[in-house]
Amino acid sequence: MILYGSSISPYVRKTLAFAAEKGIALDLQPAGMGRGPAEFMEASPFGKMPGFRDGDFMISDSTAIITYLDAIQPEPNLLPLEARARARTVWYEEFADTILIAAGAKMFFNRLVAPRFMGRPGDEAAALAAETDELPPILDYLERALPASGFLVEDRLTLADISVASPFVNLAHIGWTPDPQRWPKIVAYTQAILARPSFARWVDAETKFLAA
Structure with a gap:
């Protein structure tokens, strides 16, 4: 799974930390501020960090990415059920x-x-x-x-x-x-x-x- 952006962004850092707490490995590839590979713009059409790719699935926005990560790996539970x-x-x-x-x-x-x-x-x-x-x-x-x-x-x-x-x-x-x-x-x-x-x-x- 690839995360596009820079950890200096609080949104990217949040996503990286969430994934790490889940035990999910993300490959961070530099992107943002008008830079990055073409795949970044495919994942994030408006050029906002972070963008995300998992195979043929692409999405942007930290909340959307975290929602996906939580759904594919529910444990450890970081989004309470109550x-x-x-x-x-x-x-x-x-x-x-x-x-x-x-x-x-x-x-x-x-x-x-x-x-x-x-x-x-x-x-x-x-x-x-x-x-x-x-x-x-x-x-x-x-x-x-x-x-x-x-x-x-x-x-x-x-x-x-x-x-x-x-x-x-x-x-x-x-x-x-x-x-x-x-x-x-x-x-x-x-x-x-x-x-x-x-x-x-x-x-x-x-x-x-x-x-x-």
């Missing part, structure tokens, strides 16, 4: 994909992607507004929501944790980490989830790449 737990898991994935990433991406794009990969200055005013105005109330919500167990749903690892932890890697790549005085549970939570082998491999590779 109705309320499953709904909460879906909510946290959506929260990460459309709320947390939306704020963090303004910081990441303008402080790293634009100057490093596009050769132009980023919009620091937009990044600063996201950092000071948009992100804090999002993290306040997450700090309140985190259970004592350190897992968002059913006191065990689920897609919820994989989805929510992934964007924090991007924030760390630009030197931003949560204030441990204001968000102590988030600090402990992200450290624990991102230390898992399913994430650590990619975080280490990204850190080395960006430092080169």
Whole structure:
């Protein structure tokens, strides 16, 4: 099975971590930002990361890919079966994909992607507004929501944790980490989830790449 994209994308990283927790091997092939093999555009017609191929089956979008992976290999169970737990898991994935990433991406794009990969200055005013105005109330919500167990749903690892932890890697790549005085549970939570082998491999590779 082939995954097209870059693990620096929180969506690609989430998919890679989910697959690793399932014990599914994915061949990551570089693609995105207008680059990649023709097969990438077949799998992802609008050029969005990640794209995916399994034989003659192609699909894009991290949620769609994860849904496929979960269906072909149900265990270990990372999408709870109990109705309320499953709904909460879906909510946290959506929260990460459309709320947390939306704020963090303004910081990441303008402080790293634009100057490093596009050769132009980023919009620091937009990044600063996201950092000071948009992100804090999002993290306040997450700090309140985190259970004592350190897992968002059913006191065990689920897609919820994989989805929510992934964007924090991007924030760390630009030197931003949560204030441990204001968000102590988030600090402990992200450290624990991102230390898992399913994430650590990619975080280490990204850190080395960006430092080169």
